[in-house]
Every structure is written in structure tokens, then in C-alpha cells.
Amino acid sequence: MNIIEVHQLSKTFDLHILHDKQITALQHIDMTIREGEIIGLTGRSGSGKSSLMKCLYRTYLATTGEIRYASASGVIDLVKADDHAIIALRRQEMRYCSQFLSVIPRVPAVDVVAEPLLRTEKNKEEARARARTLLEMLGLPSGLWDAYPVTFSGGEQQRVNVARAIIAKPRLLLIDEPTASLDVRTKDVVIGLIRDLKQHGTSVLCISHDEYTLSTLADRRLHLQAGRITPTVTEII
């Protein structure tokens, strides 16, 4: 069964400060994601990968088209759904993990990671224990677990970000460059954790430029070129 069906999705930005110049980021996108499928999303810089992901997460509102999402409680069009429905989906079943951690001031790493569980789970200590397990698997030194991620290195922040994205086992995970700036061992851990999610039924759309990650993780690839999905990869990425 498809968890996502995208029909004729386009996204155009109107740049008011540039005298209403228009930038077309996505054009007539048709795509599907099956339950438990991992899709690798590739394409050159500026080809529209992040815009597509943000349209699926509704950070960006698509200009035209339809995104049918088979939620746990029925099919919903993510383009037309009201904001309350989108917020509920984000809390319960969809997660977007950008390349960069948006750091929450004065919240220790373990709570940043556990936060998606802390909202719902009664047993807060169990949620924190799960967060510590993930941080340990990802090789974040234990001395940093209670520190604030604002001062962490890029790779350390990325581990926190990935752990936070997967801790609540979302139904749909949109993840941008999860293995960039990680060493090979940690890369393998991230790949293993995302594969575990797939076993649990999670569908994943993963932007990556890393051939190792794509070849070991993705069931299928979609390639974007100037805002369109191309049937085959025709350019060097």
C-alpha cells in the first residue's frame, strides 16, 4: 500500500523583494512511497530536493497539485489539510529531520532527543533511557549527554538530530543528508537504525549525495533535475 501519492505537484516562489520575480522549484511531480519503503532522493544542488521534502512536511505549501497521505486514521491531502491536522500528524506520525539541528536553548542533549517521547510517554525516565541508548549507539560521548547541543560540533549535532528524528518510530520519516559529516562507523550505525525503522513499517524519504548510503539504504531512487523527476540519472551528482 502507498503511504504517499503525489500528483502533479508544483511549487513556485514569488520573490516580492525582487519585484515579484518567480522561482519554480518543483514542476509536475508525480511520485509514490510505499509503506516500509526507503526512497533515496538525489539531484544537484538547487534541483528541488529540500523543497519537495518541505512540501511533504507542509513547511512549504505546494502551489498546485495533491499529496495524498495514508495516515493512521485515513487518507488526507497534505496540500489542503488545515494546520491543526498537520500539527497533529507531525506530533503523532510524521517527522522531518533537516541537515541542521535547530537548537533549543538550555535543553540538554538527552532531553532534545527524548522530546518526541516526553510529550506522550508517562514514564519520562524510560524515554530518557531510550535517548541515552541511541546517543551511545551513535557514539556521542557520554560526557555530552547532559550538555547543551548549541556548542556541539556539526557531527555531534547531527547525531542528536538523527536520534531525535527516529526515537518515536514515525510512520513517515523525511530525512535530509543523515550521514553527511559522519565517520564510516557512525554512518553504518545510522544506516542500521533507519533499516530497523523500515522493519517496524516506517516509510523513509532520504536526501543523500553519498553513494554508499544510497546503495546500502535505498530500495529505490528518485532523481530530481531542475524541479522535475527524471526517469534515469543523466547527470553526475
Ligand SMILES: Nc1ncnc2c1ncn2[C@@H]1O[C@H](COP(=O)(O)OP(=O)(O)OP(=O)(O)O)[C@@H](O)[C@H]1O
Ligand atoms: N524559501 C524559498 N524562497 C525562494 N526560493 C527558494 C526557497 N526555497 C528554495 N528556493 C529555490 O528553489 C530552488 C530549489 O531549492 P532547494 O533548496 O529545494 O534545492 P536542493 O536540491 O534541496 O538544493 P541543495 O542540495 O543545495 O540543498 C532553488 O532555486 C532555490 O533557490
